Each structure stands twice: as structure tokens, then as C-alpha cells.
Amino acid sequence: MNATLSAVESRRNVRARHNVRILLARSVLFVVVVGLWQIGSALNLIDATVVPSPLAIGASLLKIIVNGQLVFHAWITIQETIAGFLIGAIGGIVLGFAIGRYPALAEVLDPFILAIYSVPKVALAPLFVVWFGIGIFMKIVLAAVTVLFIVFFNTLAGVRNVDRDLVDAVWLMGAKPRDVLFKVLVPSAMSWALTGVRISIPYALIGAIIGELIASNRGIGYLISSAAAAYDTAGVFAALIVLTVLAMLLNAVVDEIDRRLSKWKVDASVSIRGT
Amino acid sequence: MTAAPAIVLRDVGKVFVRDDGTAVAVLEHVTFEIAAGSFVCLVGRSGSGKSTILNMIAGLIAPSSGTIAFADGITKRPRLDIGYLTQKETLLPWRDVLHNVAMPLEVRGMNKAEREVRARELIRRVGLADAEKRYPRELSGGMSRRASLARMLASDPATLLLDEPFGALDAQLRGDLQAELLQLWGGSGKTIVFVTHDIDEALLLADRVIALQSGGRIAVDVDLPRARPRNPRDVRFGPEFIALHEQLLDALTTDPGVRSVATA
Numbered sequence: 001m002n003a004t005l006s007a008v009e010s011r012r013n014v015r016a017r018h019n020v021r022i023l024l025a026r027s028v029l030f031v032v033v034v035g036l037w038q039i040g041s042a043l044n045l046i047d048a049t050v051v052p053s054p055l056a057i058g059a060s061l062l063k064i065i066v067n068g069q070l071v072f073h074a075w076i077t078i079q080e081t082i083a084g085f086l087i088g089a090i091g092g093i094v095l096g097f098a099i100g101r102y103p104a105l106a107e108v109l110d111p112f113i114l115a116i117y118s119v120p121k122v123a124l125a126p127l128f129v130v131w132f133g134i135g136i137f138m139k140i141v142l143a144a145v146t147v148l149f150i151v152f153f154n155t156l157a158g159v160r161n162v163d164r165d166l167v168d169a170v171w172l173m174g175a176k177p178r179d180v181l182f183k184v185l186v187p188s189a190m191s192w193a194l195t196g197v198r199i200s201i202p203y204a205l206i207g208a209i210i211g212e213l214i215a216s217n218r219g220i221g222y223l224i225s226s227a228a229a230a231y232d233t234a235g236v237f238a239a240l241i242v243l244t245v246l247a248m249l250l251n252a253v254v255d256e257i258d259r260r261l262s263k264w265k266v267d268a269s270v271s272i273r274g275t
Numbered sequence: 276m277t278a279a280p281a282i283v284l285r286d287v288g289k290v291f292v293r294d295d296g297t298a299v300a301v302l303e304h305v306t307f308e309i310a311a312g313s314f315v316c317l318v319g320r321s322g323s324g325k326s327t328i329l330n331m332i333a334g335l336i337a338p339s340s341g342t343i344a345f346a347d348g349i350t351k352r353p354r355l356d357i358g359y360l361t362q363k364e365t366l367l368p369w370r371d372v373l374h375n376v377a378m379p380l381e382v383r384g385m386n387k388a389e390r391e392v393r394a395r396e397l398i399r400r401v402g403l404a405d406a407e408k409r410y411p412r413e414l415s416g417g418m419s420r421r422a423s424l425a426r427m428l429a430s431d432p433a434t435l436l437l438d439e440p441f442g443a444l445d446a447q448l449r450g451d452l453q454a455e456l457l458q459l460w461g462g463s464g465k466t467i468v469f470v471t472h473d474i475d476e477a478l479l480l481a482d483r484v485i486a487l488q489s490g491g492r493i494a495v496d497v498d499l500p501r502a503r504p505r506n507p508r509d510v511r512f513g514p515e516f517i518a519l520h521e522q523l524l525d526a527l528t529t530d531p532g533v534r535s536v537a538t539a
Contacts, residue, residue: 168335169365173430174355175382183382187369 052234061238069223074242076219077208080136081250084143085204089197092148096155096193097186106156117153121146121207125214134215143207150200151193158192159185194257201254205247220246279346280308281434281466282332287341287491289327301327302491304341311346314460314467316477319487320527325470328491329436332468333359354434355383358427362439364419366411372398372422373407379430390429397425401455417448421455428459434466442471450507453480457503474523478510484519486526494526 034054040046041053048056064070099106125142132138162185170184212221220243227235289302302324309315317325330336331343334352345354366375373394374381380390398407401421411419420440427435437456441449457480460467471477477484478499486495500515510516 163365165361165363165365166367169359169361170367170378170382172333172335172353172357172359173379173382174353179382183378184367187367191369 049231049233052237056234057237057241060232060234061241064223064235064238064242070242073219073223074246076136077205077212077221077246080139080143080208080211080219081204084140084207085147085201087140088144088147088204089151089200091144092151092153092196092200093155093193095148096152097159097189100156100159100189101181101185103160106160113153113156117149121149122210125211128211129215134217136218139208139211139216139219142211143204146203146207147200150203151196154196154199155189155193158189161192162188198254198257201250202247205250209243279311281311281313281346282309282468283342283344284308284328284332285342285344287328287331287338287343289324289331289336290339300490302338305491305493306341307485307493307496309466309468310483311466312464314469314480314482316469316471316481316484317487318471318474318477318484318523318527320472320489320530323487323489323530324491325487326438328487329359329438329468329470332434333357333436355430356433357436358430358432358434359436360423360427360438360440362442364411364423366419366422366426368411371408371410372403372414372425375411375422376425376429378426383430394425394429397428398422400459401425416444417452420444420452424452424456424459432465434468435460437467437469439471440469441476442473449476454504456480461503472527474520474527475507475511477523478516478519479505479507484523486523488526488530494530495522497522 037046037051038054041048041051041056046053052060061070064073099109121142124145125138128138128141132141166184166188167180170180175183208219209221212219213225216222220239223239224236224243227233227239285306287302287305288300291299291301293299301322305324305328317328319325327336331338334354334357344350366372367378370378373391376398377390377394380393385393395404395407398404401424403418403421403425406414406418406422409418411422414422423440440456441452444452453476469477469480481499482501483498484495485493488494497519499519506513511520
């Protein structure tokens with residue numbers, strides 16, 4: 001018993017020591033790269049208008065933190081991302097089940113859906129500007145459309161891939177069509193739908209940012225494009241850092257969802273990824 | 276056997292149409308009766324149509340010709356008094372053992388408290404009391420089969436259909452589950468139709484063994500001594516079984532084979 005305990009203990013120690021070493025190595029790598037970059041900038045080996053020095057980027061970042069621009073613009077982007085995501089995800093799931101329940105209808109619609117799905121959603125942005133203006137709503141629509149197709153496709157695939165043998169088994173128990181829908185089709189396809197939801201989260205951010213890049217006066221995308229227009233590369237880099245942090249936060253959310261979904265799911269069979 | 280027939284197959288035929296449009300007659304003119312309360316084994320090689328017979332009795336597919344009738348004359352499908360255990364596992368992966376076993380009662384509208392009491396009792400009887408909260412993917416092959424057995428029995432069906440239920444298990448586990456099935460069945464008065472390709476299994480379990488050749492042709496139809504439990508060694512080497520064993524083996528090995536490269 002004691003031997004086992006100490007074995008576990010020592011394995012845990014080894015693991016912890018390993019983690020510390022990895023963390024250390026990462027820190028060293030970061031410091032060395034940024035340090036060399038700073039030295040290179042200071043010696044004018046790197047053109048500051050192309051790649052500004054880390055210190056300049058830091059100063060630029062500090063400036064937008066202090067003057068409140070960061071929070072203001074990041075909040076706009078977050079709102080667009082969340083609203084677009086929710087509309088797209090819910091719409092995609094509902095549409096996926098609605099069409100998936102009628103295999104003949106799904107078959108008829110297949111090529112049309114695929115055609116719309118194949119269009120890079122970015123290309124729709126100018127059209128959305130014409131339709132919806134350059135306000136926050138246009139970004140929400142762009143994010144929602146991107147998310148909707150990913151979720152819709154996965155949901156539809158899920159409904160189509162329901163194990164016929166499970167449906168038969170439950171039908172033989174005397175289940176009514178309503179039971180088959182809610183106790184077999186929905187839970188079975190739901191894992192696919194949620195896989196689509198999981199994949200689509202980063203695309204909501206992409207949709208929002210692209211909308212902002214194309215036409216806007218607020219949001220992280222606007223920060224990037226307005227800094228670039230003023231040849232303020234330090235400002236561009238600072239905004240990119242904010243965007244990176246935002247994306248990493250979203251990925252953390254995705255990982256958490258993954259962890260909860262994996263309860264009974266064996267493999268997250270991903271059929272289709274977004275464009 | 277003098278008991279009244281529970282199920283009567285009369286002149287049953289089944290034709291499947293393949294994707295390329297050709298028709299394959301899987302069963303032709305199959306006629307036999309199954310006595311109420313008996314344990315009947317259908318043995319045959321793959322392609323002999325034995326699973327198709329079960330699927331038709333269950334009501335999953337309809338015969339192309341002939342009739343399958345039940346003692347009570349009800350023709351509505353699915354029949355609620357039939358439990359069907361297929362070779363493939365069909366536990367719902369998003370439900371734990373308890374909720375899987377309770378499923379047949381749930382779809383029949385039994386209230387939650389009542390069905391869970393009943394499901395727990397069955398789970399205990401199949402020896403899974405410690406696993407009722409586990410999900411199917413957390414179960415071993417033997418445990419899954421036990422859970423499926425419990426689910427099949429949950430609605431207390433009068434007729435049990437089993438399609439090579441223990442085929443994927445190792446010999447030891449198969450022996451355990453065969454014994455448990457006999458124990459669950461003993462004295463219950465339930466009718467069992469059990470499909471297998473394993474002659475030993477048929478001789479170990481059944482009251483009556485029907486050997487099917489391709490097309491569902493009945494090559495052997497024989498009643499067994501009713502004494503139980505039988506020893507696996509006896510059914511293979513015991514004097515009263517040795518002739519039977521040979522007869523059945525002959526029936527299967529002289530099967531001209533399925534004319535049309537069966538896929539089933």
C-alpha cells in the first residue's frame with residue numbers, strides 16, 4: 001500500500017518537474033526571441049516601419065489600455081462575436097433538424113446548400129455592407145452566416161448518420177415517432193451538432209473581425225485597419241496582440257466544451273470544417 | 276410437444292432486391308410452428324436466412340409471401356410482447372445502464388419511479404448492480420450483453436428473439452451468459468427463438484433444434500431431452516447427443532451453399 005502510494009507520489013513529482021521544465025523552456029524561448037528582436041531593432045537591423053520594436057509595441061498597447069480604447073473596441077468585437085455565434089448556432093441546429101427529418105427534401109436541397117456553403121463568407125461582406133450598413137449589425141450577420149453553415153452542415157450530417165439499428169431497436173420497444181425523434185434522433189445527432197458548434201466558435205470571431213476590417217469605425221478589426229492606414233505598425237501589432245488574447249480565450253471556452261461533451265462520446269467525428 | 280403454437284410460419288418467402296437490381300430469394304416456402312413456452316434454436320450457416328426469419332417474426336421486415344401468425348391473432352407490428360436481442364449492440368450510448376434498461380418501459384409510459392425500481396431489479400439479476408450508472412462505452416462486452424438482456428426483459432415479453440447474442444464473446448463468458456439466460460428463462464413460460472451457427476450452443480440450450488440450409492430449407496427438426504442444466508461436455512461427447520450432433524453437422528456441411536454469394 002505504502003509502496004503504491006509512494007509510486008503514485010513520485011510519478012506525480014516527475015510530472016510536476018516535467019511541467020516546470022517545459023514552462024521554463026517556453027519562458028526562455030520567449031525572452032530570447034523578444035530580446036533578439038529588441039536588440040535587432042535598437043541596432044536598426046530591423047526596419048521599424050515594417051516591424052516595430054517590442055518596446056514600441058508595448059508602449060502602443062499600454063496607450064490603448066490607458067486611454068480605454070482597448071476595452072471599448074474589444075467589447076464591441078466580443079458582442080458581435082457572441083451575438084453572431086448564438087444566432088448562427090441556434091439557427092443551424094434548428095435548420096439541420098428541420099431539413100434532416102425529411103430525407104427527400106434534404107436530397108433535393110443538397111446541391112444548393114453545398115453551393116452556398118462553398119462560397120467563402122468573406123466575399124459576402126461587401127454585399128452585407130450594402131444591405132445592412134457598416135454598423136454592428138453587419139458584423140453580427142457575417143459572423144452568424146459563417147457559424148450557421150458550419151453548425152447546419154454538422155447537424156444535418158448527424159441526423160443522416162443516426163444508427164438505423166438504434167432506431168429499429170427503439171421502434172421495436174413500441175416507441176412512438178415522437179419518442180424516436182426526441183430519444184434517438186436528437187441525442188444522436190446532437191453530438192454532431194455540438195461538434196459543429198465547437199468548431200464554429202473561432203469562426204464567429206473571424207466573421208466579426210473581417211466585417212470590421214472591411215468597413216467600420218469600431219472593434220478590434222477597426223483598430224488594426226486604422227493603425228495600418230496611418231502606417232502605425234506598432235499600433236497594428238498591439239491590436240493583433242489583443243486579438244490573439246481574445247482568440248485564446250475563445251479556444252479555452254472550446255476546450256471546456258470539449259471536455260464536457262466527451263462524457264459519453266467516443267470520438268468527436270468531425271465531418272466538415274468551416275471555410 | 277403438445278403446447279399450443281405461439282408462432283406459426285406458413286409458406287414464408289423473402290426476396291431481397293440488391294442495389295444492382297437483381298433479386299435474391301433468401302427464404303422459400305418456410306413452414307414451421309413454435310410451441311408456446313419452448314426454447315427453439317435455429318442453426319444454420321450465414322446466408323441460410325435464419326436472421327431474416329427473426330427479423331420477420333419481430334416485425335422489422337415483412338415476408339414477401341406467406342404468413343407469420345401469432346396465437347392471439349394480432350397482426351399489428353411491432354408486437355409489444357416480443358423482446359429482441361440482436362448480435363449488434365443497440366444500447367443507446369448517451370444513456371447509462373439504468374436508463375437504457377428502463378427505456379422499453381419509458382416509451383410505454385410507465386412512471387419514472389416504477390420503471391426505475393423494475394430496471395434496478397433486472398440489473399441486479401443480471402449482475403450489473405455496480406454498473407447501473409455507467410455508459411455503454413464504459414462496459415465490457417459481457418457487461419453490455421447483460422445490460423441488453425436486462426433491457427430485453429424489462430417489459431416482460433412473452434417471446435424472446437435472440438440473434439447470435441453471445442457470438443462475439445469469449446468461450447468462458449459465453450458459457451456464463453448461456454447459463455444465466457437459462458436461469459432467467461427457467462419457469463418463466465416465455466417462448467424463445469434463438470439463432471446461432473454453433474451446434475454446441477444449440478444442443479446446450481434448446482428444447483428443439485431446427486437446422487436451416489440455404490433458402491431456409493429445414494434439413495433437421497428435432498426435439499431434445501428436456502433435462503437441464505446440460506453439461507457442455509455432454510452435449511458434445513455424451514452418448515445421447517453424439518448422433519444428434521453428427522446429424523446437425525451433416526445438415527450444415529452438406530448445405531449446397533447460398534447460390535448467390537450471400538452478404539448477410
